[in-house]
Amino acid sequence: MFGLRGSCGTPEKIISFSRLSEEETQRINKELRRLAQKGYRVLASASEKLSPSEALNIDLENIKNKTISFSGLIALRDALRKDVKKSIEICAEAGINTIIVTGDHKLTAQAIAEEMGMKIDNSNIIDGGELDEISDKELRERIETIKVFARVEPRHKIRIIGAWQSKGRVIAMTGDGINDAPALKKADIGIAIGSGTEMAKEASDLILLDNKFSIIVAAVEEGRFIMDNIKKVITYLLSGGFAEVVLIGASIMAGLPLPLTATQILWINLIEDSLPNMALAFEPEEKDIMKNKPISKKAPLLTKEMKTIIFVIGIVTDLILLGLFFLLWHKTYDIDYVRTMIFACLAADSLFYVFSCESLRKNIWDINIFSNKPLLLAVGAGFLMLAISIYAPVFQELLKTVPLGITDWMIIIGLGLLEVLLIEAVKWFFIKNKKNKI
Numbered sequence: 001m002f003g004l005r006g007s008c009g010t011p012e013k014i015i016s017f018s019r020l021s022e023e024e025t026q027r028i029n030k031e032l033r034r035l036a037q038k039g040y041r042v043l044a045s046a047s048e049k050l051s052p053s054e055a056l057n058i059d060l061e062n063i064k065n066k067t068i069s070f071s072g073l074i075a076l077r078d079a080l081r082k083d084v085k086k087s088i089e090i091c092a093e094a095g096i097n098t099i100i101v102t103g104d105h106k107l108t109a110q111a112i113a114e115e116m117g118m119k120i121d122n123s124n125i126i127d128g129g130e131l132d133e134i135s136d137k138e139l140r141e142r143i144e145t146i147k148v149f150a151r152v153e154p155r156h157k158i159r160i161i162g163a164w165q166s167k168g169r170v171i172a173m174t175g176d177g178i179n180d181a182p183a184l185k186k187a188d189i190g191i192a193i194g195s196g197t198e199m200a201k202e203a204s205d206l207i208l209l210d211n212k213f214s215i216i217v218a219a220v221e222e223g224r225f226i227m228d229n230i231k232k233v234i235t236y237l238l239s240g241g242f243a244e245v246v247l248i249g250a251s252i253m254a255g256l257p258l259p260l261t262a263t264q265i266l267w268i269n270l271i272e273d274s275l276p277n278m279a280l281a282f283e284p285e286e287k288d289i290m291k292n293k294p295i296s297k298k299a300p301l302l303t304k305e306m307k308t309i310i311f312v313i314g315i316v317t318d319l320i321l322l323g324l325f326f327l328l329w330h331k332t333y334d335i336d337y338v339r340t341m342i343f344a345c346l347a348a349d350s351l352f353y354v355f356s357c358e359s360l361r362k363n364i365w366d367i368n369i370f371s372n373k374p375l376l377l378a379v380g381a382g383f384l385m386l387a388i389s390i391y392a393p394v395f396q397e398l399l400k401t402v403p404l405g406i407t408d409w410m411i412i413i414g415l416g417l418l419e420v421l422l423i424e425a426v427k428w429f430f431i432k433n434k435k436n437k438i
Contacts, residue, residue, distance in 0.1 A: 005047065005048050006045060006046070006047045006048075006071070007045065007046045007047070007048070007068060008043055008044070008045045008046075008074070009043065009044065010043070010044070010103075010151070011028070011029075011032050011042055011043070011044040011073060011105075012151075013044075014044035014045065014046050014070065015028060015029070015044060015070065017046065017068055018046050018068055018069065018070035019068065019069060019070070020070055024070070028044075028070070028073070031073060032044075032073060032105070033107055035073065035075045035108075036104075036105040036106070036107035036108040036111065037107045037108075037110075037111055038111060039077060039108060039111035039112050039115060040075040040076060040077050040108060041075070041076045041077065041078075041104050041105075041108055042073055042074065042075055042076075042105060042108065043073070043074040043076070044070070044071075044072070044073055044074070045071040045072055045073075045074060046068040046069060046070050046071050047068065047069055047071050048068040048069065080112070080115055080116065081212065081213065081214075083212060083213065083214040084116055084213050084214075085115075085116050085117050086214075087213050087214045087216075087217045088116050088117055088118070089117065090217050090290055091217060093290060093291050094220065094290045094291065094292070094293075094294070095292075095293035095294050096220070096294065097144075097169075098118070098147075099146070099147060099148070099149070099160075100112070100113050100118075100147065100148045100149065101149045101152055101156075101157055101160060102148075102149070102150055102151075102152065103150075103151060103152060103153075104150060104151070105150060105151065106125060106127045106148075106150040106151060108150070109125065109148050109149075109150040110125055110148060110150075113125075113147065113148050118147055118148075120147060120148055123145065124145055124146050124147040124148065125146070125147065125148040125149075125150065126146055126148070126149055126150070127149070127150040127151040127152075128149075128150070128151040128152045128153055128156050129151065131149065131152065131156050131159070136159065136162075136163070139159060139160075139163045140163045140166050140167070143160070143163040143164055143167065144167065153179075154179045154180070154182055154183065157173075157180070157182070157183035158182055158183055158186055161173060161183055161186050161187050162186070165188070168296070168298075170188045170189070170294070170297050171187045171188050171189070172187060172188065172189040172190075172191055172216070173186075173187035173189070173190055173191065174191045174192075174193065174208075174213075174216070175190075175191075175192065175193070175196065175200055175204075176192065176193035176195065176196025176197065176200050177196065177197055177200060178197050178199045178200065180192075180196075180200050180203075181197075181199045181200055181202070181203040182203075184200060184203040184204045185203045188297075189205050189206065190203055190204035190205045190206070191204055191205070191206045191207075191208060191216060192204035192206070192207045192208070193207075193208055193211050194207055194208050194209045194210065194211050195211055206219075217290075220290075221285075221289065221290055224289050224290070224292070225285045225289060228283075228285075228286065228289065228360075229280060229281055229283050230301075231301070231303070231306060231360060232280050232283060232357045232358065232359075232360060233277055233280045233281060233357075234301070234302070234306065235306050235309055235310060235357050235360065236273075236276065236277060236280060236350075236353075236354055236357045237273070237277055238310045239309065239310045239313035239314060239350075239353065239357075240268070240269075240273055240313075240346075240350045241269075242310055242311075242313070242314035243313060243314040243317040243318055243346070243349075244260070244265060244268070244269075244346070246314055246315070246318045247259060247260070247317070247318045247321055247322065247342075247346075248260065250318060250322055251322070251325070254322075256325065256326065256329065257329070257335055258339075259321065259322075259325045259338070259339060259342040260339060260342055260343055260346070261339065261399070261400055263398060263399050263400075264339065264343045264399055264400070264401075267343075267347075267389060267399060268343070268346055268347050268350070271382075271385050271389075272347040272350060272351065272382050272385065272386060273350050275377075275378035275381055275382060276350070276351065276354040276375060276378045276379060276382060278374075278378070279372060279374040279375035279377070279378040279379075280354070280357060280358075280372075280375065282372060282374045282375070283358055283372050283375070284371050284372060286359060286361070286362070286367075292361075303360075304430075305360060305426075305427070305430045306360065308426055308430070309356075309360070309423055309426055309427070312422060312423060312426050313353060313419065313423060316419060316422050317346070317349055317419060320345075320415055320418075320419075321342055321345055321346065324341065324342065324345065324411075324415075325338060325341075325342055328341060334402075336400055336401070336402050337402050339400065339401075340390060340400075340401040340402050340404060341404070341408060341411075341412070343389075343399070343401065344386060344390060344404060344408075344409075344412050345411075345412050345415055345416075347382070347386050348383075348386065348412050348413065348415075348416045349415065349416050349419050350382075351379050351382045351383060351386075351416070352416035352417065352419065352420050353416075353419055353420055353423055354375065354379065355369045355375075355379075355420065356420055356423040356424060356427070358371075358372065358375070360427070361427075361431065362427075362431070363424050363427055363428055363431065364420070364424055365424075389401060390402075390403060390404060391403055
């Protein structure tokens with residue numbers, strides 16, 4: 001009585017262990033290449049007749065001595081998801097390199113990559129055998145030119161990730177198997193497939209519940225959107241705070257009376273600025289957000305553009321308001337009137353330039369400033385509260401304000417519009433410089 005033991009694995013390994021003539025080997029390899037070129041994942045199977053006692057023991061030496069009989073090739077194919085090709089294109093526009101790292105045959109990997117829209121030739125595809133022949137230094141030198149890694153093992157994946165990280169890149173790795181766990185752990189962002197093994201999920205930072213590559217792209221887009229709005233809010237808040245600090249400090253050093261009272265400063269910060277600040281968080285996503293290149297993970301939150309806008313808003317506002325304060329003070333010597341003018345100018349300025357903060361990459365005339373409905377309501381509420389603080393008797397007593405005339409409001413609105421124009425000039429300068437660099 002005999003038993004039958006089967007083996008299944010990569011064709012190259014199974015063929016090397018099988019009893020085959022040279023002619024049979026060539027014929028099988030030809031069929032393997034044909035299937036691989038069509039994008040099939042190919043496995044090979046073999047069998048061996050054994051006695052019942054032999055079937056319980058695996059003798060690797062017998063296998064290596066070609067004691068097994070080749071059975072055939074098994075061709076498998078998963079249809080490419082419809083969203084993958086479009087997602088790869090979006091990634092390319094966003095400056096994200098998509099690299100294929102697979103255990104499949106080199107020709108299979110090439111066929112799938114080309115189906116995804118990637119341009120593959122001998123210069124940008126490599127397999128595990130070739131990878132073993134080059135040093136880590138050589139890999140680091142070539143890593144940016146290679147798009148497909150085929151027939152790789154877990155140790156190869158670690159080397160590939162390490163080579164990219166040595167270039168200062170942020171690496172996101174997707175995987176589903178136990179052998180992917182070390183690489184998922186080493187990557188900056190490990191992403192496990194929802195249908196994958198528990199070990200892969202434990203080693204990952206994120207888990208894709210529906211197994212779609214497009215979800216990764218959507219997550220990147222959402223992250224950029226959130227970061228954009230955080231920067232807008234920071235720019236808006238720091239601009240107003242910087243202006244107030246410099247204004248008070250300059251007045252003290254110049255020996256002038258304080259241009260604002262403590263309650264007026266609190267009113268501006270808590271009443272006038274709070275609603276627009278919160279409304280900026282609801283700013284709609286800019287349409288070309290996925291056409292911007294990634295920023296370095298070492299890049300500061302405050303960019304050069306943000307610092308310049310904050311500085312311009314602060315300094316220009318302070319120079320204008322200090323000049324206005326000095327002029328009105330020496331003209332009227334009515335401190336309550338002068339402080340009311342400075343208070344109204346500072347509050348109105350923040351309600352005007354918040355529209356410039358709606359986009360830090362485009363000028364105000366290139367965006368729809370009416371797209372953020374909460375912001376429009378917040379600015380309207382801000383002007384209403386400013387009017388109440390100046391004309392309501394109870395708030396006149398609390399804030400030490402006096403009623404203003406039409407001429408005063410024309411000055412206030414004019415200064416607000418002037419500041420918006422200066423901010424837009426700064427943005428235009430940076431936008432033009434970026435285009436020239438491109």
